Amino acid sequence: xxxxxxxxxxxxxxxxxxxxxxxxxxxxxxxxxxxxxxxxxxxxxxxxxxxxxxxxxxxxxxxxxxxxxxxxxxxxxxxxxxxxxxxxxxxxxxxxxxxxxxxxxxxxxxxxxxxxxxxxxxxxxxxxxxxxxxxxxxxxxxxxxxxxxxxxxxxxxxxxxxxxxxxxxxxxxxxxxxxxxxxxxxxxxxxxxxxxxxxxxxxxxxxxxxxxxxxxxxxxxxxxxxxxxxxxxxxxxxxxxxxxx
Amino acid sequence: xxxxxxxxxxxxxxxxxxxxxxxxxxxxxxxxxxxxxxxxxxxxxxxxxxxxxxxxxxxxxxxxxxxxxxxxxxxxxxxxxxxxxxxxxxxxxxxxxxxxxxxxxxxxxxxxxxxxxxxxxxxxxxxxxxxxxxxxxxxxxxxxxxxxxxxxxxxxxxxxxxxxxxxxxxxxxxxxxxxxxxxxxxxxxxxxxxxxxxxxxxxxxxxxxxxxxxxxxxxxxxxxxxxxxxxxxxxxxxxxxxxxxxxxxxxxxxxxxxxxxxxxxxxxxxxxxxxxxxxxxxxxxxxxxxxxxxxxxxxxxxxxxxxxxxxxxxxxxxxxxxxxxxxxxxxxxxxxxxxxxxxxxxxxxxxxxxxxxxxxxxxxxxxxxxxxxxxxxxxxxxxxxxxxxxxxxxxxxxxxxxxxxxxxxxxxxxxxxxxxxxxxxxxxxxxxxxxxxxxxxxxxxxxxxxxxxxxxxxxxxxxxxxxxxxxxxxxxxxxxx
Amino acid sequence: xxxxxxxxxxxxxxxxxxxxxxxxxxxxxxxxxxxxxxxxxxxxxxxxxxxxxxxxxxxxxxxxxxxxxxxxxxxxxxxxxxxxxxxxxxxxxxxxxxxxxxxxxxxxxxxxxxxxxxxxxxxxxxxxxxxxxxxxxxxxxxxxxxxxxxxxxxxxxxxxxxxxxxxxxxxxxxxxxxxxxxxxxxxxxxxxxxxxxxxxxxxxxxxxxxxxxxxxxxxxxxxxxxxxxxxxxxxx
Numbered sequence: 001x002x003x004x005x006x007x008x009x010x011x012x013x014x015x016x017x018x019x020x021x022x023x024x025x026x027x028x029x030x031x032x033x034x035x036x037x038x039x040x041x042x043x044x045x046x047x048x049x050x051x052x053x054x055x056x057x058x059x060x061x062x063x064x065x066x067x068x069x070x071x072x073x074x075x076x077x078x079x080x081x082x083x084x085x086x087x088x089x090x091x092x093x094x095x096x097x098x099x100x101x102x103x104x105x106x107x108x109x110x111x112x113x114x115x116x117x118x119x120x121x122x123x124x125x126x127x128x129x130x131x132x133x134x135x136x137x138x139x140x141x142x143x144x145x146x147x148x149x150x151x152x153x154x155x156x157x158x159x160x161x162x163x164x165x166x167x168x169x170x171x172x173x174x175x176x177x178x179x180x181x182x183x184x185x186x187x188x189x190x191x192x193x194x195x196x197x198x199x200x201x202x203x204x205x206x207x208x209x210x211x212x213x214x215x216x217x218x219x220x221x222x223x224x225x226x227x228x229x230x231x232x233x234x235x236x237x238x239x240x241x242x243x244x245x
Numbered sequence: 246x247x248x249x250x251x252x253x254x255x256x257x258x259x260x261x262x263x264x265x266x267x268x269x270x271x272x273x274x275x276x277x278x279x280x281x282x283x284x285x286x287x288x289x290x291x292x293x294x295x296x297x298x299x300x301x302x303x304x305x306x307x308x309x310x311x312x313x314x315x316x317x318x319x320x321x322x323x324x325x326x327x328x329x330x331x332x333x334x335x336x337x338x339x340x341x342x343x344x345x346x347x348x349x350x351x352x353x354x355x356x357x358x359x360x361x362x363x364x365x366x367x368x369x370x371x372x373x374x375x376x377x378x379x380x381x382x383x384x385x386x387x388x389x390x391x392x393x394x395x396x397x398x399x400x401x402x403x404x405x406x407x408x409x410x411x412x413x414x415x416x417x418x419x420x421x422x423x424x425x426x427x428x429x430x431x432x433x434x435x436x437x438x439x440x441x442x443x444x445x446x447x448x449x450x451x452x453x454x455x456x457x458x459x460x461x462x463x464x465x466x467x468x469x470x471x472x473x474x475x476x477x478x479x480x481x482x483x484x485x486x487x488x489x490x491x492x493x494x495x496x497x498x499x500x501x502x503x504x505x506x507x508x509x510x511x512x513x514x515x516x517x518x519x520x521x522x523x524x525x526x527x528x529x530x531x532x533x534x535x536x537x538x539x540x541x542x543x544x545x546x547x548x549x550x551x552x553x554x555x556x557x558x559x560x561x562x563x564x565x566x567x568x569x570x571x572x573x574x575x576x577x578x579x580x581x582x583x584x585x586x587x588x589x590x591x592x593x594x595x596x597x598x599x600x601x602x603x604x605x606x607x608x609x610x611x612x613x614x615x616x617x618x619x620x621x622x623x624x625x626x627x628x629x630x631x632x633x634x635x636x637x638x639x640x641x642x643x644x645x646x647x648x649x650x651x652x653x654x655x656x657x658x659x660x661x662x663x664x665x666x667x668x669x670x671x672x673x674x675x676x677x678x679x680x681x682x683x684x685x686x687x688x689x690x691x692x693x694x695x696x697x698x699x700x701x702x703x704x705x706x707x708x709x710x711x712x713x714x715x716x717x718x719x720x721x722x723x724x725x726x
Numbered sequence: 727x728x729x730x731x732x733x734x735x736x737x738x739x740x741x742x743x744x745x746x747x748x749x750x751x752x753x754x755x756x757x758x759x760x761x762x763x764x765x766x767x768x769x770x771x772x773x774x775x776x777x778x779x780x781x782x783x784x785x786x787x788x789x790x791x792x793x794x795x796x797x798x799x800x801x802x803x804x805x806x807x808x809x810x811x812x813x814x815x816x817x818x819x820x821x822x823x824x825x826x827x828x829x830x831x832x833x834x835x836x837x838x839x840x841x842x843x844x845x846x847x848x849x850x851x852x853x854x855x856x857x858x859x860x861x862x863x864x865x866x867x868x869x870x871x872x873x874x875x876x877x878x879x880x881x882x883x884x885x886x887x888x889x890x891x892x893x894x895x896x897x898x899x900x901x902x903x904x905x906x907x908x909x910x911x912x913x914x915x916x917x918x919x920x921x922x923x924x925x926x927x928x929x930x931x932x933x934x935x936x937x938x939x940x941x942x943x944x945x946x947x948x949x950x951x952x953x954x955x956x957x958x959x960x961x962x
Contacts (some may be wrong), residue, residue, distance in 0.1 A: 057658020
């Protein structure tokens, strides 16, 4: 099965090892990967701030780069949603591009959704013996409607102790540019998320959106530095857990 | 202007609200309580989603035929004996009310909870004309007594007051000598307001749903003040937002299935009154006259437009009960009588982007509001529509921001520029970091400083994922797989 | 109403909807496809009555079951339980039907006194009487099982104040008038209206317990502006 791999600009720039984990998990499951060199960004940081026009360059580049695929798997839930859904609004006045976006939309899958619902795999044979919790990010959970796959995959990992946090699907406070435009509000929201995570007793928080994870990681590290949280809680993309053997 | 009660810059309001621990804690607790209660009830309804779809369908049906239904409602209300007025603006609405008050030589008015009356500035208009206005909803009474303190939630507006503070207010302003026990204070208020109910010249209420087929107005209440205000005084004035209609009695069943569960996590409100015309001849109580003032005040601008789904709103407050931003900035952060997600969408539509252009950005677009809205208003999508209107179309965002995004647009749209741009970025970050983490002094930088003030940040890698993958793929090929 | 105003007001809406005239008819909304029609389809009446009682227990509303011939003694007992005092009741046929007139007359020990809502005496006299009373008795026309609700219209015989001003409200409901949910009760109300719009009650209130609030720190307080105590008398 030939799969085009969308890493997400954030993973590309800050977390290459997460991208590699995703690659290895998918290859192990029998996928032949294509990682287009020309991919840059899905454009959601523009669309979410209302700059639809500015978003077009990134959007068109993404469409051009991926439209020949059979399947496109995204390491980021928020990017998957942007590409599947938000493009239509941005391109509504350009019928040719709109049609190309529509064609691509049906072929885009979020990482865990693809493994469970396309590959039909619920246990990837991973092993990770520790206590973890899971952040159910907004885009994956509410906007894409992918609710069970990540939890299914995670709880089937051999040795794992999964503890659900309170209101796990509450927004972490990143919101893209919100985190730098409204940093004071973002701080309070992220702090609450970090404390909720700490309350589970977990040593790891796992997620499917690296942006959220980066945000949560930043707060967990700062709170640990300040002595508010007694232990260093590490942050992992689910691909990293699924890649552990 | 009575929709906005605090026109300071958004950042100032937010700073003040974030610093108020009690208020935040009060809202957090309220949200937690409502969340549990609502979820329990939602889980018990065999097909909650089907009810939402049905309710959205009914509201859309009304909105698509709003001229017909407003007409039916008005005609049937008049048939039942009510006097009906059409108020284009807030000023017209208060003018009608004052006219009626003058005709009746009214000196004292009792009011049941109606946000619409706040929107049009009714209290100020009456007081200016020398008419005493008594709020009778316990929360509104508290706010009024506290020198017209603004509401922090549309359903439980006085949540930001601790019982201690309420006791103090009652003591200072009303001579209350009792304790801060909520029951004791409530009995005090009951006794005091009962006298007002029995002697008021006019009762003012809102209307949760106007029933077009019969011209009936309906009032949801728990305290009984809706019943009292619409039954004791000889004149009843009811304000109806022109979009707050249902076609017929059957629709009320669907709306009520969703309203109270969404609002406070209860199955039903204690009282649900259906009022059709004034008291019938021969009845010994009930108002002799019922005046229904149907209000537009900007709603017709929303009809048929790109935000028309917003008019489905039934003012339940579910969106603000789940909003993680509202949770911390509380109602007062929005500075509008309509706070939270619904307020962030509706307020700019009623007062314009100049005055409320910040509100659509008070959101992470997490979609929780849309998820909880009983009439399926796509709130987070409407917030985004506002942003497009503000940033893209009207170019109302700060010029620096415009420039940054336009520059980034080119870079992010082109692999070559992106690769090299981020290479520079990586070098830049290296200079500002230590051991792979951004240094502390960066918290003083613009933009970046916002993040660094409260969170750690790692650095851009000079070797990106695509570089690492390219190497990996090349090695695999070399080893002949 | 002001015709000019009406036309201009509606015209603005029609305009926004992209048309020049207000339609004279509109196709009705198809409620039969909705989820509400499916609920309680197969429930028996006994099950419905049971549900009403269960819901009363859940929300803490007191109810007493009785038979038609024992309604009078049940009411007298409840009046005594609630501390007696002045009782106001409506001038309705139900009073004779349950022999309440005789029952009330039989109370001569001063523990309770009875006054009838008499519209002919005018509004002040009646409202004062209700305000002075400790207990009000009404005869609701329907009950809703799902939420332990009674549906109470008011009219010349039974004023709004009877079940509103006194501290205690005793409502006498026939079990045969209990329906599963608002879906059914609204159909009845709709029919009432369509059969005779001119006589449709000016006020119909759904009552689901004593008045309450949680406006102070979300602490639930029972008894705000309406009755503090509510008892449903359920008649077989």
